[in-house]
Amino acid sequence: MTALPLDPARIRALFPAFSEPSLAGQAFFENAGGSFTAAPVLDKLEHFYRATKVQPYGVYAASQAAGEAMDESYRRMAEALNVSAEWIHFGPSSSANTYVLAHAFAGWLRPGDAIIVTNQDHETNTGVWRRLANHGIEVREWRVDAQTGRLALAELDKLLDSKVRLIAAPHCSNIAGEINPVADIVARAHAIGAVVAIDGVSYAPHGLPDLAALGADVYFFSAYKVYGPHQGVLAVRPELAAQLPNQGHFFNDAKPRYRLTPAGPDHAQIAALSGMIDYLEAVAEIAGDKVEGVDPFRRAHAAMRAQEIALATPLLAYLSRKNSVRLIGPDSPAERAPTIAMALSEPGAAVAARLARHGIMASGGHFYAYRLLEGVGIAPDHGVLRLSFVHYTTPEEIDRLIAALDAELP
Numbered sequence: 001m002t003a004l005p006l007d008p009a010r011i012r013a014l015f016p017a018f019s020e021p022s023l024a025g026q027a028f029f030e031n032a033g034g035s036f037t038a039a040p041v042l043d044k045l046e047h048f049y050r051a052t053k054v055q056p057y058g059v060y061a062a063s064q065a066a067g068e069a070m071d072e073s074y075r076r077m078a079e080a081l082n083v084s085a086e087w088i089h090f091g092p093s094s095s096a097n098t099y100v101l102a103h104a105f106a107g108w109l110r111p112g113d114a115i116i117v118t119n120q121d122h123e124t125n126t127g128v129w130r131r132l133a134n135h136g137i138e139v140r141e142w143r144v145d146a147q148t149g150r151l152a153l154a155e156l157d158k159l160l161d162s163k164v165r166l167i168a169a170p171h172c173s174n175i176a177g178e179i180n181p182v183a184d185i186v187a188r189a190h191a192i193g194a195v196v197a198i199d200g201v202s203y204a205p206h207g208l209p210d211l212a213a214l215g216a217d218v219y220f221f222s223a224y225k226v227y228g229p230h231q232g233v234l235a236v237r238p239e240l241a242a243q244l245p246n247q248g249h250f251f252n253d254a255k256p257r258y259r260l261t262p263a264g265p266d267h268a269q270i271a272a273l274s275g276m277i278d279y280l281e282a283v284a285e286i287a288g289d290k291v292e293g294v295d296p297f298r299r300a301h302a303a304m305r306a307q308e309i310a311l312a313t314p315l316l317a318y319l320s321r322k323n324s325v326r327l328i329g330p331d332s333p334a335e336r337a338p339t340i341a342m343a344l345s346e347p348g349a350a351v352a353a354r355l356a357r358h359g360i361m362a363s364g365g366h367f368y369a370y371r372l373l374e375g376v377g378i379a380p381d382h383g384v385l386r387l388s389f390v391h392y393t394t395p396e397e398i399d400r401l402i403a404a405l406d407a408e409l410p
Ligand SMILES: Cc1ncc(COP(=O)(O)O)c(C=O)c1O
Pocket: 032, 033, 092, 093, 094, 095, 096, 122, 124, 125, 172, 173, 174, 199, 201, 202, 221, 222, 231, 232
């Protein structure tokens, strides 16, 4: 294995789950379902519940402290994503956030407009948009290659014309794992006056992106998969957000933060979100001179990716030697996130159950990427086995996983 920029012991010391007795001896390979939570997040959550569990933004000290802690999360999240704080909305989950966003688009698009969705996405960034057909919107589908599950820009080009107002696509699929060329998708969309909504849920755990560089108009992800609390982070270009019809209470129309997230805010979890950003700064610090650059968030991203690529290399090499395994998505570690799904002769969930006996925490199924499984000819009920990890996984855990797979796969 090539050198790891991040010392696993220092990284894991920042996650209480790794010293939790009930989890001892268990190797966690279901990170794409939700990561372990970083200590600064848990500390802030506990502090909020202990010291400031009152209505925020009021006139007394505890209330003001609560509001300041929440504001800090908006500010810090924006800083990490390289956008202004006006971009940031926090809601209950990514699914709830896109549900509301699609309602807003229903009032913004006009009958006869066209949108493009993919069959690679998790249902969160496709089903809600497809329902706009009920409002007279033409829905076009950018389809994956039926063998590999990959999206090709040449196929997108065939769908583009001046009627297209929105392209919704994943930064990274939660099954195919491929990192899609978001900046290229955005360039094509903007050239025809369309906007782009990117699902970053399967990408963000591997390093928060620089949204200014990507150029997407909407980018969302789930904080609970990025070492944080159970919240959905929705970044929307402020000029676009201002044009979308208000989805919140009418008297809050002038407050941008209240227009696209009608659910009452979860004050404590919003306050705890800034702990994620503290954690990313700690990652940059642990990486030291092993990564280049100045910005801590780009440095954390680079370190996490380098760590994961080194960890994924032996696993992908092992899988490519197994004739009984059909890997979905690219087999090169640099082209993908370490969210590795495979079709087997047995249902994915059955193999996951046997891996559990080896102390491997993983699972099988369609993972709500139902359309993708159908698109590559896998019955969603049969499902895939998915093994997903992040930078805190160790080389020893990868070795254990390979040994367990070797014992359980034909
Ligand atoms: C790629 C992707 N998009 C969206 C979601 C939905 O996120 P949430 O649980 O926050 O609604 C998931 C959850 O697994 C996902 O993997």
